[in-house]
Amino acid sequence: MKLKSSLDLERFFTAVRHCQGKVTFETEEGDSLNLKSALCLFVFTAASRDNFAHLSGKVVCQLPEDERLLAPFAEADG
Template identity: 45%
Template sequence: MKIKNIKNVETFLEVVNGCKGEVTLTSVYGDKYNLKSALTQYVAVAALVGDHGEELELWCTDKDDEKRFLKMFNEHPEML
């Protein structure tokens, strides 16, 4: 799912950290950010709130994790 306007980074990362499977952000340039890595989270957050925030796509390997994000986006529709 494509994401943009992640202004509530804390909520977003809480959902990421609660996921069981892998969570990845990909850019239009082919960059992949593994959000389960704490170090990569810092780089990804910079991309989310920086110039490329509207060009990222979120991928989850676990269907239950996708449901977590859908619930978060339902509660915060401005993020989609």
């Protein structure tokens, strides 16, 4: 799922912590950040801080129920 450009990071990270399976952010360059890792959250936050609308990639959930939990943070078409 592609994230909204107006993402509330605090609410998003809280939702990610409630996910039961693995949740990653995968860049178009092939990098993968485990969004349940404190270090990866720091990197994700730093990368998205100034220019989130141009951060290319998508969130991938291991479990369908986690996708539903994170759906409010996704773009309508992604």
